[in-house]
Amino acid sequence: MLNKNILHRVHKEGFKEEEVYEAYKIFFGTLVSESRLKIINLLRKGEKSVSEIIEALKLPQPTVSHDLARLKKCGFVKVKTVKNFRHYSLNEKTIEPLMSLIDHHMAEYCIHILHETKGEKD
Numbered sequence: 001m002l003n004k005n006i007l008h009r010v011h012k013e014g015f016k017e018e019e020v021y022e023a024y025k026i027f028f029g030t031l032v033s034e035s036r037l038k039i040i041n042l043l044r045k046g047e048k049s050v051s052e053i054i055e056a057l058k059l060p061q062p063t064v065s066h067d068l069a070r071l072k073k074c075g076f077v078k079v080k081t082v083k084n085f086r087h088y089s090l091n092e093k094t095i096e097p098l099m100s101l102i103d104h105h106m107a108e109y110c111i112h113i114l115h116e117t118k119g120e121k122d
Contacts, residue, residue: 030074035059036067040076040090040099047089049082 002010002017010020030036038057042048048056054064068088071077076095077088090096 027074030070030076033067033070035063036071036076039064039067039071039088040095043077043088043090044096044099047087049085049087051085053088 002020006020007017010017035057038059039053042053042056050061050064050068053059053068054061057064068077068079071088072079075091078091079086079088081087090099
């Protein structure tokens with residue numbers, strides 16, 4: 001069952017509850033990509049241009065452009081144009097707190113995953 005706040009908004013916009021799960025899948029699917037996670041974590045350190053992201057992460061330009069489009073679509077990043085360059089920053093209102101919560105959860109509950117990938121026991 002969805003939270004009543006989102007359910008109210010969904011119904012107001014003319015969507016059914018079942019349709020919201022498609023948006024959830026796209027949103028959470030955004031976090032599945034290692035390159036998108038790297039971009040998010042880089043932007044946690046401050047605003048960057050596309051070329052700065054490419055250089056810092058050593059990723060191909062098409063990958064970065066595609067990932068930034070997906071991140072923007074889901075509201076993870078904000079974009080502003082400065083002269084002829086696009087500068088991206090993390091959505092500090094919602095995504096920065098979300099990433100901090102995820103960091104805390106990972107450190108508290110998921111560190112065993114790293115041990116398992118190395119064949120170690122807790």
